[in-house]
Amino acid sequence: MLGLGAFTISGVIEARRKEMDVVGATAVAFITAVGGGTVRDVLLDRYPIFWIQDQRYAIYIFAVAVVSFYSLRSARLAKSAILIPDALGLGLFAVTGATYALESHASFFIALLMGVITGVFGGVLRDVICNEIPTVFARTQLYATCALFGALVFMVMDRAGVAAEVAVPSGVIATLALRLAAVRFNLTLPLPR
Amino acid sequence: MLGLGAFTISGVIEARRKEMDVVGATAVAFITAVGGGTVRDVLLDRYPIFWIQDQRYAIYIFAVAVVSFYSLRSARLAKSAILIPDALGLGLFAVTGATYALESHASFFIALLMGVITGVFGGVLRDVICNEIPTVFARTQLYATCALFGALVFMVMDRAGVAAEVAVPSGVIATLALRLAAVRFNLTLPLPR
Amino acid sequence: MLGLGAFTISGVIEARRKEMDVVGATAVAFITAVGGGTVRDVLLDRYPIFWIQDQRYAIYIFAVAVVSFYSLRSARLAKSAILIPDALGLGLFAVTGATYALESHASFFIALLMGVITGVFGGVLRDVICNEIPTVFARTQLYATCALFGALVFMVMDRAGVAAEVAVPSGVIATLALRLAAVRFNLTLPLPR
Secondary structure (H helix, E strand, O other): HHHHHOOOHHHHHHHOOOOOOHHHHHHHHHHHHHHHHHHHHHOOOOOOOHHHHHHHHHHHHHHHHHHHHHHHHHHHHHHHHHHHHHHHHHHHHHHHHHHHHEEEEEEEHHHHHHHHHHHHHHHHHHHHHOOOOOOHOOOOOOHHHHHHHHHHHHHHHOOOOHHHHHHHHHHHHHHHHHHHHHHHHOOOOOOOO | HHHHHHHHHHHHHHHHOOOOHHHHHHHHHHHHHHHHHHHHHHHOOOOOOOOHHHOHHHHHHHHHHHHHHHOOOOHHHHHOOHHHHHHHHHHHHHEEEEEHHOOOOOOOHHHHHHHHHHHHHHHHHHHHHHHOHHHHHHOOOOOOOHEEEEEEEHHHHHHHOHHHHHHHHHHHHHHHHHHHHHHOOOOOOOOOO | OOOHHHHHHHHHHHHHOOOOOOHHHHHHHHHHHHHHHHHHHHHHHOOOHHHHHHHHHHHHHHHHHHHHHOOOOOOHHHHOHHHHHHHHHHHHHHHHHHHHHHHHOHHHHHHHHOOOOOOOOHHHHHHHHOOOOOHHHOOOEHHHHHHHHHHHHHHHHHHHOOOOHHHHHHHHHHHHHHHHHHHHHOOOOOOOO
């Protein structure tokens, strides 16, 4: 829920930058928050989709969006405040995406990919709707790579027979740790352009 | 069908503004017309999707798109001509979206949301493809709110036991009336920015 | 596979033009390559989606994307090098899209449309993500029309009882031939604007 809230707030921030009103900002925030999980569910044929099955997700997201729309004064401040919940959400989405893919009998590589898609696609949809090139593709600071790393940690432990109660939090913490390190030390991929 | 035609024409208008040729305009018009219903069917796992099951939708949309591409002279005139069919289409899409969601055992709030998504998502896709920020999110004149209102009127009547033969047209008329009032009196949401 | 590779490279070219790094370029290339087939599978309710069922598609696309990202020096040279594989891919996607639609009991017109969607939608998604109006809608040189022509040739032969071993390559070659002719002679639709 913390992660969903962080994704919601990142949608509101972007929508405000585009001078949308509260209806537009709420819509963009909703798409940012549920986009990754929705694409995952559609690709894996998992129905009913998580937010259609349980309306509490949508109500929570709408509440966070409206409150943050009216209380946000500084986008810079908000961005640093959501850094940790956003990284937690990224990790949790990456691990659940990988888990669901494995449940659907996807192979190792595809499950990894599905973890990354689940983690980052909400942000991609947000940027496409706001008429920007997706920051996750353009930014050099590690982001998608953190989702990939967390999903990988989870899956290696899962394959090694580690219980889900240990493997899931390990994957989430791995994502969080790498993401915070990336922001703190301005890490970029050690690859030529 | 009137509503689909209006959505088609709004796609052609936008495509012409972007200087597309007849093929591009027809493609954008098709996506505008069927986009909302397609997203609804995919999210609710309703297959076959309505326009795949019955090819008459697609043939009708293509015919309207080509005719309007060559006969449109004034976008301003066309916009005022499609105002009523567009509002009718919005209302009908909103009510059918809510109906189908209820049939899929979605909760009240999700059914409302699905009504709005069905009504407005074709226009969102049109604007994303034409490289614009979706007007439905940016515009202050009521639009998404009209779909929400119509879906709400329908659902309250439906829950109160009113027959579909009365509840469906009531929802459509509620959308139409609010939309026309919004355009006539330039209504905006009575909310601070 | 040649076609997938060509679509991948066209994604890398566009991503480089937008100054993305290797992660972004690979993501855009992947979406370009599998986008059309994924939209087709989701619309037709064909699960598991082709690249989720068989991970070799994704591995191949990622390998081509990384190699071409680092070896591309001239976008102009690359574009002419991928012209033939791209046209082959377009034809193959168009014919398989039509085939799968027929298997799902879609009507003639819808199967044609599904062929075109399968052929061109990867490029549409690429352009939307890269914040451009889809070239397939904007360009005047024939492209979508070639997919339509190839799907039509295949379907007419199929309906006439010609074996798939003949009808499929005929459709692909029809697409290829029309596309190469369009580039060679700068063909545009013989229609007024």
